[in-house]
Amino acid sequence: MTRAIPMTNVDRAQLRAFVSEGFEALGLTAEDAGIFADALIFSELRFHPGQGQGVARLRRYHERIGNGEVNPRADWSIVKEGPALALVDAHNGIGTVAAAKAMRLAIGKAKEGGIGTVIVRNSTHYGSSAVHACQALDHGCIGIAFTNAGPEMAPWGGREGVTGTNPWSIAAPSDQGFPTVLDIAITTAGKGMMNWLIREGKKMPLDWAITPDGEETDDPAAALKGPLLGIGGHKGYGLAFMTEALTGVLSGGGFGLTPYSDPKKLDVSHYFQAIDISWFMAPEDYAARMGEFVQMAKSRALRPGFDEILVPGEQEARRTAAKSENGVPIDDVVLADMQALGRELNLKTTLDPIGPYTGDTL
Template sequence: MDDRRIPMTNVNKEDLRAFVAEGFVALGLTKEDAGIFADALVFSELRFHPGQGQGVMRLRRYQQRIGNGEVNPRAGWSVVKEGPALAIVDAHNGIGTVAAAKAMRLAIDKAKANGIGTVIVRNSTHYGSSAVHACQALEHDCIGMAFTNAGPEMAPHGGREGVTGTNPWSIAAPSDKGFPVVLDIALTTAGKGMMKWHEREGKKMPLDWAITPEGHETDDPTAAMMGPLLPIGGHKGYGLAFMSDAMTGVLSGGGFGLTPYSDPQKLDVSHYFQAIDISWFMEPADYARRMGEFVDMAKSRARRPGVEEILVPGEQEARRVAAKSRNGVPLDDAVLADMRLLAEELGIKQELRELGPYTGDTL
């Protein structure tokens, strides 16, 4: 395969957020919900590699989903059952990211009243990055946890057909290091978005990303695109993904396993949110200090040959946020061109100011 770099252009962060919010209002969301969704997509665009596909390119996908009836932009949500520290919520096939933000807010409220709050959502749709929702808890001196099930893209250990989703997890905890410690992982080694990115760049992919439909290992993203994804850590990642469905779709009475995304009119995704009030255990400042000590312990360990620095979860993403906020948000030129087409189609007035081509070495 040849090696080619995907051209990217830096755009103004505030313009990008306003553009996406205006687009979602044009697609039928309330102004409040459009703001929630725009904030989540820009959060993801700042933190993650664009090939992961959780950023502003989702505006086009939601135009399609709303247009063909897959998602109801004004569905609202309802509490099915509620206790002091627990709740089940029905999202009515609405915008998953919005339902997730409101469910985590409910979990936080319960945590502040009772020490811990857990909310499970059923009958939802794609909710974006798990870190978006886990990090909500940080603003309230809580530890946040968020995970979801998804369409059956991951093969069970030893199998060659999908049965669980990428089922991403995030756990967010504050520290006194200037950035929170945030685990944000899919339970597959990679997703189809990164495979497509490698395909466009003419690069081979690692052998542990996916297999062909016949069950063979391959480093060719094109050959693997129609096959299932592989779990992190072999049987261990598969076990985590399986139990994620057990704690979301199975427990909530929603979809699980082969069900999510099987009906285009009812995507049937389920999510899990938990907030833990740090002040129940200790002063939040003491917790942040102790986490800072833990970070220092990890970063001070002897390094393997060729390793310049030891990082902790969320540190690399915090650096991306700082760089993109300072220099502009790099967008794939194909995505930027499509967003300008969307502006014409939806009547979006907000401009996207270009700050020059992206020239960095890493994303």
């Protein structure tokens, strides 16, 4: 039997203040806490809550910082730097914060020389790739961000994990009222969505994951015990493999089986690139050309069973608009846990329900 998961709306400004204060209570500086809070709310609005990229991370970081897995006051140092390149060591700090600072550095280099690339090693989970790619948009740049992760994906033909979900994002402006933003894991789905389907009482597609014995399954509970599968079969595995080559291998950091193998050194590596549009043409001309391309795609004849054609970033823009209309919708289980954590941390900011979420855009 399927069942809907209840959601409750909370005020966006109050949510931001609560999460930021929470991270300060966990030891982050006010600046870093604000960076992290903004990133999590960005993800909460844009993505399905089952993907696990939103404000529920506050509890997870309470655990990680308490266990010594992540250093909330870690140094952020440039190991080597050139006009267009930099290698950064995050010293096992907050991955989302390290990533934001690395993309800021890449953008600065792009504004000087047309392109900037920054690779980060010795980092931790950095959240949604789109958060960091979209950072470039406010500076007239195209943003690219990707990362390696823990070994959850099986190699093509194997039944044990060796690469991560290794998500990618590419963000480019358009004149259509929203930026075009690709944001994808290289796996077909993540285990957060499997947990969501378990709560909904639903089966999952056969191409999401396999059992530890290597068998296909539509049972998300069975799939949680086995490795994930790549998008497009062997092609997704190839993309995830080469993502490791451009992150952990190239940076001198962890790759393959190494990330998350040591709870005291998560050893995740990231890649960031910014491309200054003005090096090629006026930014408004680029946005118009992208808008023309968007309309080319959306005007194509539809396949049976489809109502419209979407372009990358369009669905997420709609989710953000829908979820922002009456407050930010939070899973009731997550909301209760955050309120409990607020009491544990003696936060001054409360998290008060506005009312039930009645939309259908998750």
